[in-house]
Amino acid sequence: MRRPLSRREFTRLAAAAGAVAIIPFGSATSQVRFSSYPFQLGVASGDPSADGFVIWTRLAPEPFVPEVLGNTIYELTWEVAEDRAFSQIRASGTGLARAHLAHAVHVEVGGLEPGREYFYHFRIGKYESPTGRALTCPAGENAGPLRFAVASCAHYEQGFFSAYRYIADDKPDLVLMLGDYIYEDAWGERRVRLFDTQEANTLTDYRHRYTQYRTDPDLQAAHAACPWLAIWDDHEVDNDYAGLTGENEICGGEGVRQSFPGRRAAAYQAYFEHMPIRPSRLLPGVAARLYGTVDWGNLARFYLLDTRQYRSVQACQNPPTPWRCDTERGKKILFSGAGGGSFVNPEEPACKAALADPARTMLGAEQEQWLDSALAESRAAWNVLTQGVMFVTIKESWNDSPRIFSDAWAGYPPARERLLASLARHKTANPLVLTGDIHSFWVNEVANAAGRPFGVELVTSSIATTTSDKSQMLPLNPQVRFHEGLHNGYIRCDLNRDKLHADIVAIDDRLDPRSGRSVLASFEVRAGDPHAHRI
Numbered sequence: 001m002r003r004p005l006s007r008r009e010f011t012r013l014a015a016a017a018g019a020v021a022i023i024p025f026g027s028a029t030s031q032v033r034f035s036s037y038p039f040q041l042g043v044a045s046g047d048p049s050a051d052g053f054v055i056w057t058r059l060a061p062e063p064f065v066p067e068v069l070g071n072t073i074y075e076l077t078w079e080v081a082e083d084r085a086f087s088q089i090r091a092s093g094t095g096l097a098r099a100h101l102a103h104a105v106h107v108e109v110g111g112l113e114p115g116r117e118y119f120y121h122f123r124i125g126k127y128e129s130p131t132g133r134a135l136t137c138p139a140g141e142n143a144g145p146l147r148f149a150v151a152s153c154a155h156y157e158q159g160f161f162s163a164y165r166y167i168a169d170d171k172p173d174l175v176l177m178l179g180d181y182i183y184e185d186a187w188g189e190r191r192v193r194l195f196d197t198q199e200a201n202t203l204t205d206y207r208h209r210y211t212q213y214r215t216d217p218d219l220q221a222a223h224a225a226c227p228w229l230a231i232w233d234d235h236e237v238d239n240d241y242a243g244l245t246g247e248n249e250i251c252g253g254e255g256v257r258q259s260f261p262g263r264r265a266a267a268y269q270a271y272f273e274h275m276p277i278r279p280s281r282l283l284p285g286v287a288a289r290l291y292g293t294v295d296w297g298n299l300a301r302f303y304l305l306d307t308r309q310y311r312s313v314q315a316c317q318n319p320p321t322p323w324r325c326d327t328e329r330g331k332k333i334l335f336s337g338a339g340g341g342s343f344v345n346p347e348e349p350a351c352k353a354a355l356a357d358p359a360r361t362m363l364g365a366e367q368e369q370w371l372d373s374a375l376a377e378s379r380a381a382w383n384v385l386t387q388g389v390m391f392v393t394i395k396e397s398w399n400d401s402p403r404i405f406s407d408a409w410a411g412y413p414p415a416r417e418r419l420l421a422s423l424a425r426h427k428t429a430n431p432l433v434l435t436g437d438i439h440s441f442w443v444n445e446v447a448n449a450a451g452r453p454f455g456v457e458l459v460t461s462s463i464a465t466t467t468s469d470k471s472q473m474l475p476l477n478p479q480v481r482f483h484e485g486l487h488n489g490y491i492r493c494d495l496n497r498d499k500l501h502a503d504i505v506a507i508d509d510r511l512d513p514r515s516g517r518s519v520l521a522s523f524e525v526r527a528g529d530p531h532a533h534r535i
């Protein structure tokens with residue numbers, strides 16, 4: 001449990017934050033009044049450990065007019081209990097909502113018992129937040145079956161979030177969000193609702209985007225249902241960006257090129273403000289350490305990987321075009337050709353040489369080294385690589401015009417071989433790869449370049465985007481055990497020491513806010529067997 005701040009510490013923090021007004025302790029807190037309910041964006045929990053988790057909320061009495069809170073620092077109280085009625089309170093304390101973090105509150109709760117269900121809420125004045133459910137990780141050998149949902153790619157305009165509603169209904173222990181939680185931009189033909197700002201570029205823009213998402217009741221339900229393990233992919237910043245290189249860059253004014261690192265830093269900050277992630281992961285400056293491990297007792301170790309921040313630019317780019325502002329489509333985009341994924345010919349000599357270059361990286365040297373060490377020390381029955389983009393190479397066409405997608409691991413083969421060599425070196429037990437990004441369901445078998453099988457990759461479709469049917473490519477790709485590209489949804493996994501059971505759950509119609517759902521297919525992966533079995 002976090003120790004409440006003393007009055008002197010509070011005053012020092014408030015002064016450091018440049019506060020012009022403070023609503024702090026005792027009677028002042030109980031008298032605070034807002035124009036309307038301040039917890040309209042819900043609550044969330046995440047990053048569980050054996051003794052706690054992060055709980056999150058954000059004060060937003062006028063969600064789309066954040067200025068009403070000014071620079072005031074607000075003190076909230078929070079409670080964690082064993083029951084929904086809060087009769088068995090196990091931890092409590094205070095947290096500060098400050099303007100420089102959009103009045104979001106992240107509390108790292110500790111001192112709890114392992115492997116238990118808890119409930120939490122926040123209070124300020126007469127206002128009480130919705131109640132969220134969180135869990136601590138089991139410790140050691142005492143991990144029972146684990147249920148987790150795998151989600152990615154939620155475009156607010158392109159569909160309703162029924163998939164999130166059903167994830168909440170399934171009452172999982174964890175939600176694994178593999179990225180594209182928001183979309184920075186509008187695209188697609190059929191839109192059920194609209195973004196109310198154009199392509200996000202500034203901190204204000206990204207905050208506004210998260211705010212609009214978080215008003216969705218189905219998304220709020222999924223956050224309140226259980227802790228999330230969240231990583232990002234590209235659309236939390238910009239389509240197909242790589243490291244510090246954007247795909248297209250927005251004109252900052254009259255044809256002025258806006259700095260992409262500045263845009264990325266703004267996007268990263270807004271992400272941390274809105275996700276239930278330990279505050280220690282937000283680093284000063286333009287970077288953020290998102291990667292890490294979460295141990296569900298000895299049953300599963302989740303490796304949260306960052307496949308965007310440190311990667312080399314996609315290989316085999318077309319020659320860059322001169323910078324120009326395009327205002328014809330109603331928005332100002334600067335085209336360059338410098339970054340971004342594309343379908344490339346891996347047999348073309350220059351491209352072949354670029355793809356074979358061992359200096360190119362997906363994870364960056366530091367994260368690669370960290371992952372190797374984390375794999376070396378794992379004692380888990382299952383080792384789950386939780387990451388953003390397709391791990392196996394999909395041949396999109398072959399013969400006369402071979403092509404692969406350069407943004408996926410297919411565009412970084414030596415980096416993938418290094419990761420597989422790590423798994424082999426450490427005799428990693430039951431590796432499992434989880435993937436999002438491509439708006440379709442896949443079950444793939446993972447092998448290295450020499451054909452040695454390692455385990456299974458599960459690729460989840462999108463929560464809500466236009467889907468992508470690639471079934472015509474199946475004859476070229478015998479490593480694919482299943483593909484379905486017509487439905488949105490998620491993957492529901494039930495894991496024990498002996499096997500993983502995965503249900504591919506499809507939403508009937510993302511355009512219908514009350515859509516039904518069904519299980520399209522179910523697969524089993526058995527411990528010690530690197531293959532997927534349809535059941």
Ligand code: CA
Pocket residue numbers: 180233234235437
């Ligand atoms: Ca993506």
